[in-house]
Amino acid sequence: MHITRLSDALGAEVTGVDVSDIDDAEFAEIHAAFLDYQLLVFRDQTLDPEPHIEFSERFGPIETRPDRPFTLPGYPEVSVLSNRIVDGEPVGVISAGDFWHTDLSFGEIPCRATFLHALEVAEEGGDTEWSNIYTAYDTLSDDMKERIADLRCIHVFDRRRNRRAQVDKQFADKADEVYGVPVQDAVHPMVRHHPETGRKSLYISPRFVVGIEGMDDDEAQPLLDELFAHQIRPEFRYRHRWRQGDLLMWDNPCLIHIGRGNIKPPGIRHMHRTMVLGDRPH
Numbered sequence: 001m002h003i004t005r006l007s008d009a010l011g012a013e014v015t016g017v018d019v020s021d022i023d024d025a026e027f028a029e030i031h032a033a034f035l036d037y038q039l040l041v042f043r044d045q046t047l048d049p050e051p052h053i054e055f056s057e058r059f060g061p062i063e064t065r066p067d068r069p070f071t072l073p074g075y076p077e078v079s080v081l082s083n084r085i086v087d088g089e090p091v092g093v094i095s096a097g098d099f100w101h102t103d104l105s106f107g108e109i110p111c112r113a114t115f116l117h118a119l120e121v122a123e124e125g126g127d128t129e130w131s132n133i134y135t136a137y138d139t140l141s142d143d144m145k146e147r148i149a150d151l152r153c154i155h156v157f158d159r160r161r162n163r164r165a166q167v168d169k170q171f172a173d174k175a176d177e178v179y180g181v182p183v184q185d186a187v188h189p190m191v192r193h194h195p196e197t198g199r200k201s202l203y204i205s206p207r208f209v210v211g212i213e214g215m216d217d218d219e220a221q222p223l224l225d226e227l228f229a230h231q232i233r234p235e236f237r238y239r240h241r242w243r244q245g246d247l248l249m250w251d252n253p254c255l256i257h258i259g260r261g262n263i264k265p266p267g268i269r270h271m272h273r274t275m276v277l278g279d280r281p282h
């Protein structure tokens with residue numbers, strides 16, 4: 001197995017391994033690299049749904065929400081992200097992740113790791129970008145660190161309640177069905193401790209955070225705007241150009257990410273995704 005850093009900000013490429021056939025020593029090496037680099041890019045993976053699920057489950061239980069749209073038939077653990085249209089109907093979520101976010105932060109127990117496998121990639125477009133929110137926290141001024149130390153943020157699933165996120169075009173005529181699902185808001189610390197490394201991250205994102213507990217919006221919204229801008233400074237980021245067979249896994253407590261979309265027709269980008277749950281943020 002070869003592990004090579006991808007950027008100064010985050011990420012490493014892993015070659016010479018088939019994730020559907022790893023022993024305990026290889027798993028330990030992957031796990032250690034995951035903690036060191038936050039995002040791992042496994043090249044050339046041929047992965048059916050079962051081994052994709054099995055590899056994911058080595059890191060925790062997979063989230064399965066009964067009302068999640070576009071899961072793979074027979075595999076509620078696997079979501080389909082795709083711009084393919086068959087008989088006029090999309091076969092997957094067309095633009096998942098179109099605002100900076102960390103996965104499932106609207107849940108009481110958010111996502112620890114996401115696993116996204118590229119079965120087909122488009123010639124142009126469809127990149128994904130990550131930003132390191134460990135570094136975002138570390139580079140705040142001491143005054144700001146002190147100001148936010150005990151703040152807790154309100155994370156909301158329903159895009160209609162977030163002025164920074166628009167309703168997804170694909171679901172515009174089904175907004176009640178897709179966003180009106182009974183998901184309770186979650187309140188999480190703005191400064192989160194990573195469950196394994198213990199490092200602090202700036203655990204907010206414009207897609208899900210709409211306010212700060214106990215703080216008037218007159219004060220909270222400008223503070224959030226300032227921190228959202230800081231989180232995505234170019235030097236904290238890595239942008240991935242996908243290759244067919246790539247399996248990417250990323251560590252949600254310390255990264256935010258965004259799908260850049262803009263797939264040039266007639267390109268098809270077709271992906272399978274699993275999400276593993278982690279700890280209650282503290």
Ligand SMILES: O=C(O)CCC(=O)C(=O)O
Nearest residue numbers: 096097127128258259260
């Ligand atoms: O498809 C992408 O590029 C990003 C997907 C994403 O943001 C997600 O699955 O959470």
